[in-house]
Amino acid sequence: MTINDIDKELMPQHIAIIMDGNRRWAKERGVDPRLGHKEGAETLERIATYANEIGLKYMTVYAFSTENWKRTKEEVGALMKLLELYLDKFLNRESLRNIRIRLLGDVEGLNPSLRDRIYKIVEKSKDNTGLTLNIAFNYGGRDEIVKAVRKISERVKNDDISIDEIDEDMVSNNLYTQGEPDPDLLIRPGGEVRISNFLLWQLAYTEFLFVDKYWPDFSKKDLLEAIYTYEKRNRKFGGK
Numbered sequence: 001m002t003i004n005d006i007d008k009e010l011m012p013q014h015i016a017i018i019m020d021g022n023r024r025w026a027k028e029r030g031v032d033p034r035l036g037h038k039e040g041a042e043t044l045e046r047i048a049t050y051a052n053e054i055g056l057k058y059m060t061v062y063a064f065s066t067e068n069w070k071r072t073k074e075e076v077g078a079l080m081k082l083l084e085l086y087l088d089k090f091l092n093r094e095s096l097r098n099i100r101i102r103l104l105g106d107v108e109g110l111n112p113s114l115r116d117r118i119y120k121i122v123e124k125s126k127d128n129t130g131l132t133l134n135i136a137f138n139y140g141g142r143d144e145i146v147k148a149v150r151k152i153s154e155r156v157k158n159d160d161i162s163i164d165e166i167d168e169d170m171v172s173n174n175l176y177t178q179g180e181p182d183p184d185l186l187i188r189p190g191g192e193v194r195i196s197n198f199l200l201w202q203l204a205y206t207e208f209l210f211v212d213k214y215w216p217d218f219s220k221k222d223l224l225e226a227i228y229t230y231e232k233r234n235r236k237f238g239g240k
């Protein structure tokens, strides 16, 4: 499988990824789970760089869910640290290779130093024209919808809009992903076959692909294979 097997015309515009299996990867090697996350972060850097190279427009990755706070203090701390480390790495790099970074999730609920870095990187990269990398961090799909309902209700309450004006576009425009196309393809490595509160609204017509390997082992070739599989599927959108 090489890039030549991919039809540029049929390429998905937006790929979402649930980066699963970091801890099992670590367990199989008898190492600390935090090392699994570190390896997972390196995989993310590799895959995002490659996705940008091959001209993908949007990639959304699930890095920390609103449920992940229930993990041990050490593990939560390690995940926060990793995000911080990578944001610093991006901040110090000349051009981020033209990647635009956005954060999806409850950024206000993160510690101030992490929040600052997030605002800086989002601002610094906002005019980049390559891949848009959405990092879902402190993210929950239901939480995102609740927040959208609240924002819209506020406008109804203020007589800014009437209830009849509420439609699907309005809901989409009040989500973290506002202005972006919905994902065409969702990839979940790690062997689990569930959605785990990820992009509940946006995945309505998305093709799903479950890959039986852990995220740290996910390679550029796996990404190409996923795109190839997607291109071979006959997309229907509820029609014929």
Ligand code: FPP
Residues within 6 Å of the ligand: 019, 020, 021, 022, 023, 024, 025, 037, 038, 040, 041, 044, 062, 063, 064, 065, 068, 079, 082, 083, 086, 135, 190, 215
């Ligand atoms: C799921 O695997 C993975 C996570 C909860 C964290 C994903 C985070 C990264 C890949 C690093 C993010 C890095 C940056 C720069 C944002 P798991 O821990 O549930 O593994 P398991 O299913 O084997 O238990």
